[in-house]
Amino acid sequence: MGLTATESEPHVTDARSPAAVLFDGSYYGTLAAVRSLGAAGVPVIVADCRRRATAFFSRHTARRLWCPPTDDGERLLEWLATLPRRDGTGPYVVYPTSDEIAVLLASHRAALSDDFVLYQPDLPTTWRVLDKKNLLEEARAAGLEVPDTWFPRDASDVRRAAREADGPLMIKPRTQVMLLHHCKGTLVSDGADIVAEYDRFRRENSYASWMARTFPELTQPLLQRYHGDASQQVYSIAGFRDVTGRHLAMSGSVKVLQRPRGMGVGLCFESAAIAPDLARLSAKLLERLGYFGVFELEFLRDGERSLLIDMNPRFYNQLALDIARGLDLPRIAYAAALGDEAAVERLVAAHHGGDGPMVFCNRIGLNMLLGAKRLFGRISREDASRWRQWARDPTKTIIDSVDIAGDRVPTLAEAASQVYECLRHPRGFLKNVVFDR
Secondary structure, three states, rough: OOOOOOOOOEEEEEEEEEEEOOOOOOOOOHHHHHHHHOOOOEEEEEEEEEOOHHHOOOOOOEEEEEOOOOOOHHHHHHHHHHHHHHHOOOOEEOOOOOOOHHHHHHHHHHHHOOOOEEOOOOHHHHHHHHHHHHHHHHHHOOOOOOOOOEEEOHHHHHHHHHHHHOOEEEEEEOOOOEEOOOOOOEEEEOOHHHHHHHHHHHHHHEEEHHHHHOOOOHOEEEEEEOOHHHOOEEEEEEEOOOOOOOEEEEEEEEEEEEEEEOOOEEEEEEEEEEOHHHHHHHHHHHHHHHHOOEEEEEEEEEEEEEEEEEEEOOOOOOOHHHHHHOOHHHHHHHHHHHHHHHHHHHHHOOOOOOOOOOOEOHHHHHHHHHHHHHHHHOHHHHHHHHHHHOOOOHHHHEOOOOEEEEHHHHHHHHHHHHHHEEEEEEHHHHHHOOOOO
């Protein structure tokens, strides 16, 4: 069945290996990276502002540090700059775990280079990825298809987009960087007051003050044509490209269930093949962007068309699925940061794609979703049973986002965290989980 999230090759590092610093300890991509690097003998420092961060509780975490929140870039940079002086060790390898960390590292590459080892594109490249206007323009130039998208500046532009679309529209953030509530978007049905909905979305989805002050144009939401059933199955191409472009590895998956259902965080993924033409055009996009490192490209599958909607320049949600398929992206990024090209080449060549079908599932989140929807009559007993069977299908290798053998404490922490958030924000839970809004 290939390597699972609990398995690894023998340790390839030694006691002199530089420690890796990873932020956003509640993200599943961070937890997967902690387990990957820790199992390979790399000392891993997890830094987060939340004391219940899931990755804090992994046995592969060597040190736990509390830091300022990632949307407070100035304080976080000051904290990071003092880390080597406080403990007298280093240099540290730091890799992005969120869009905010990607921008922070790109903005201060030179200042951080004395005490930290980075494998990070420059700031213009990072913004070309994280600003959807630039990303979609580069995607078109590379030959990829994208949804019809408008970037309104005022109410008249919003009305013009609605007329041209002549159907339902998605209102989405132009960038997720320092967006306070990390909303993916909202659907506006045909005939609704698009200007009122646009203004409401903008009010309810504000940015950190630094972002609003420095890049006000990026805080304006975009409008995008809605593609119905295509939004229910988002196709991803994830992988790694080195700075020379010689080493490129890709892996495909499909997000089959998300929360909220129309547009949200992925709960369930399935492994998928990559069409050669789409792989070629994706590689061309990466080259045009000048991007190197770990990436995830997200596409809507509209019939035979694949429409690019987003790119993540960092560790991503279903990272553990690709590690289990032999594409150990945290170790590849770590080796690349240290300039170990032989290790990069060996690890890229180890990508076997998995033996048979594989799925990735946040079973805690899935059970909470199904239970809540059944309680409020939002899903039938048959559909709930079908999803539960999907999550334990014996014919597939199941990769859980948190729960793995040999490292079970994070599972308890994750369950407690999800229950706590539900009780703390019951209206948000009902809105996102039960009513898919």
